[in-house]
Amino acid sequence: MRVGDVERAAERIAGHARRTPVLEMSPGLFLKLETAQHSGSFKVRGGFNRALAAREAGALPEAGLIAASGGNHGLAVAYAARALxxxxxxFVPTVSSPVKVAGLRALGAEVTQTGEIYAEAYEASAKRAAATGALEVHAYDHPDVVAGQGTVGLEVLEQTGGVDTVLVAVGGGGLVAGITAAVAGRARVVAVEPELIPTLNRALAAGGPVQVEVSGVGADALGASRIGRIAYEVTSAAGVGSLLVPDEAIIEARQELWRSCRLAAEPAGAAAFAALHSGAYVPAPGERVAVIVCGANTDPATLGKRAG
Structure with a gap:
């Protein structure tokens, strides 16, 4: 995965995905608001890039698109399918937020809830794709999906005039891999993961992707039980480090984003900011930091509560 792949994705999805705003929360601290993206998260970028690349190649089947998701990726694929x-x-696991399931149905998707975790929903979707011939849009481990997610990084560099560090939440790793490719040589990337879902952290320690248990407040969006192959290869080659944050820090960060900026972020969307807010990541004097606030698919009534 190289920056050229991300640049081609940016050209392809222009006019389909939004160029989301950047908020300077304090001098040198920027929030990239993928909360304002179509379908409520960055995932629509990869969904469109995968579908449009297939259409360019004459390989977009009549059976349409199929995906497994904790919710956000499914919403993105459903949105892209409707637009196209x-x-x-x-296919979503039973842990998926009711808000996200309702959103999928509102977009006209056929929804199947199966399995307790993403991996089980993915297995069911893969069998269905083989039977129907639909185009499988993997949530995080396909080059077109990763390149699409990386367009977030290109926009961050353009909109801020350049940063030193980008903090990115990690589940399966499509976003962190894409951004790492996009900003290579221009900024460093720090991965932020919930302590209860340390997919990249464990992979880096083990020398390759390994299975982890999935639980906690971010499970419906950062619920991959294994880091993607592309994400591991890209991040390990680039020397990306992983920070772990507890659920309580994610909850507090989510509440702070609401109090300070009136941003309704889901727990996964607040995970990267939690590294700063909790002190797990302390910028050096004068360091310019961008934080990806990656998702907004939550019930606003829960913003003062423990779960989203």
């Missing part, structure tokens, strides 16, 4: 006039079939 094709059908979408989405």
């Amino acid at each position: 006039g094709v059908r979408a079939e989405i």
Whole structure:
């Protein structure tokens, strides 16, 4: 995965995905608001890039798009399918937020809830894709998906005039891999993971992707039980480090984003900010830091509560 792949994705999805705003929360601290993206998260970038690349190659089937998701990726694929006039079939685990499941159905997707974790929903979706011939849009481990997510990084550099560090939440790793490729040689990337879902952290320690248990407040969006192959290869080659933050820090960061900026972020969306807010990451004097606030698919009524 190289910056050229991300640049081509940016050209392809222009006019389909939004160029989301950047908020300077304090001098030198920037929030990239993927909360304002179509379908409520960065995931629509990768969904569109995968579908549009297939259409360019004459490989977008009549059966449409199929995906497994904790919720956000499914919403993105359903949104892209509706925009492109094709059908979408989405498989989600039972842990998925009711807000996200309702959103999938509102977008016209056919929804199947199966399995307790993402990996089980993915297995069911893969079998269905083989039976129907639908285009499988992997949540994080396909080059077109990763390149699409990386367009967030290109925008950060352009909109801020350059930063030293980008903090990125990690589940399966599509976003962190794409951004790492996009900002290579221009900024460093720090991965932020919930303590209860340390997919990249464990992989870096083990020398390759390993299975982890999935639980905690971020499970519905950062619920991959294994880091993606592309994400591991890209981040390990680039020397990306992983910080772990407890659920309580994620909850407090989410509440702070609401109090200070009136940003309704889901727990996964607040995870990267939690590293700063909790002191797990302390910028050096004068360091310019961008934080990706990656998702907003939550019930606003829960902003003062422990879960989203």
